[in-house]
Amino acid sequence: xxxxxxxxxxxxxxxxxxxxxxxxxxxxxxxxxxxxxxxxxxxxxxxxxxxxxxxxxxxxxxxxxxxxxxxxxxxxxxxxxxxxxxxxxxxxxxxxxxxxxxxxxxxxxxxxxxxxxxxxxxxxxxxxxxxxxxxxxxxxxxxxxxxxxxxxxxxxxxxxxxxxxxxxxxxxxxxxxxxxxxxxxxxxxxxxxxxxxxxxxxxxxxxxxxxxxxxxxx
Numbered sequence: 001x002x003x004x005x006x007x008x009x010x011x012x013x014x015x016x017x018x019x020x021x022x023x024x025x026x027x028x029x030x031x032x033x034x035x036x037x038x039x040x041x042x043x044x045x046x047x048x049x050x051x052x053x054x055x056x057x058x059x060x061x062x063x064x065x066x067x068x069x070x071x072x073x074x075x076x077x078x079x080x081x082x083x084x085x086x087x088x089x090x091x092x093x094x095x096x097x098x099x100x101x102x103x104x105x106x107x108x109x110x111x112x113x114x115x116x117x118x119x120x121x122x123x124x125x126x127x128x129x130x131x132x133x134x135x136x137x138x139x140x141x142x143x144x145x146x147x148x149x150x151x152x153x154x155x156x157x158x159x160x161x162x163x164x165x166x167x168x169x170x171x172x173x174x175x176x177x178x179x180x181x182x183x184x185x186x187x188x189x190x191x192x193x194x195x196x197x198x199x200x201x202x203x204x205x206x207x208x209x210x211x212x213x214x215x216x217x218x
Contacts, residue, residue, distance in 0.1 A: 016163045019073040019083075022064070030083055030146050031060035039181050044204040046180050049116055050109055058108040064144070066104075069097055072143065076163060082156040085144040086164065089133055124199035128176055128209030140168050142177035161191045168214045175212040185210060 035056045039045060047056045067073045067085035070093045076082040093101075105114050126134075129141055142164060147156045168175040178199075179185055185208035189195055193210040200206040 015076060015159075016167075017075050017080075018071065019068055019075055020071075022068050022073070026080075027061050027064050028057070029148060030064055031057045033146050033149050033152075034060050036149075037181075040183055042204060043181050043206075044202075046117070046120070046201070046205055046207070048205065049120060050113055055109045055113065059105065062104050062108045066093070066097060066101060067143065070094065076160040077151070077156055080148070081151040081154075082147045082160045083144070084142055084146075084160055084164065086167075087141050087143060089129065089137070089139045089141055120201045120205070124201045124207060127178060127199065127207065128196050128211065129178075132174075132176065137174070139173050140164065140171070140175040142175060145177070157187065158191055161188070161193075165192060165212055168212055172214050172216075174214060174217070176210065178207040178209050180205070180207055182206075182208065184208070 035047070035053055037045070045056075047059065050056050050059065064073070064085075070087070070091075072085045072087045072091070074084050074086055076084070092098075102114075108114075109117070129139070132139055145157065145160060147154075147160075164175050175193075176196075177188070177193075179188060185195060188210045193212045195208060196211050197209040198206055199209065
């Protein structure tokens, strides 16, 4: 990641704190909040293709660790009630991390299941961020958003997204994300995002691409 992005995020609001290190128990807590999310009937997580909960947790822990190393992880609230991994569209992970990531992923879930995940993602077509990059648009990408289990349902998702929207307004660029459940997509729409597209991988697995356009945009 280019060094200026993290400094820019941190400068906009003191309640949006950049995380430079995370202990293993905290990383596990975030991973468990993701892994244990209850989906609507007829819908499944993209990680449901993994053969065990342990593999889901290992994969999520690996990606959270990578986000911290990239300088993309932020917390919200006085006691880190919510977390988000946020980057600019022109931000890039450190080269060594990019080279190591496939091997880290193989170690987390195994070659076969990593291949199945990669194949599934390719079959879904281009994502909203990919299409925007091709058009040369600069935007904020929300790679991950999570509220700790004991704080869910208390408005921290809204608080986190409001901070991200404020950043998008200040920069004059859009904020985008993909989520893997229709109820989550509805919540993001209620908070002010627009549903742009749906990438369906199987009848039960889909990604919903959402966008927030900054104030004053056409």
